[in-house]
Amino acid sequence: MDPAYTSQRCSACAHTDRRNRTDQASFVCTSCGFAEHADVHAARNIALRGAAGWAVSHTADDAA
Incomplete structure (x- = not known):
């Protein structure tokens, strides 16, 4: 899966904006306020992407 914007995407509302990274150590969503x-x-975003990818790949296996 494409790792682009992993640090800028909000895991709560999916809003992606470079301004969500207020500094090197902080994430604050400019849309919903999640911090x-x-x-x-x-x-957390990487884990969510991994879980979604795993579910898709295993669903295809179950259908076969």
Whole structure:
């Protein structure tokens, strides 16, 4: 999966904006206000993408 914008995308509302990264350590969504440490937030987005990709790949296996 494309890792682009992982640190700028809000895991709560999916709003993506470079201004969501107020500084190196902070994430604050300019749309919904969700706030979290930037590294924790990026890890959450990566985990969500991985879970979604896993579900799609295994759904195809189950249909076969």
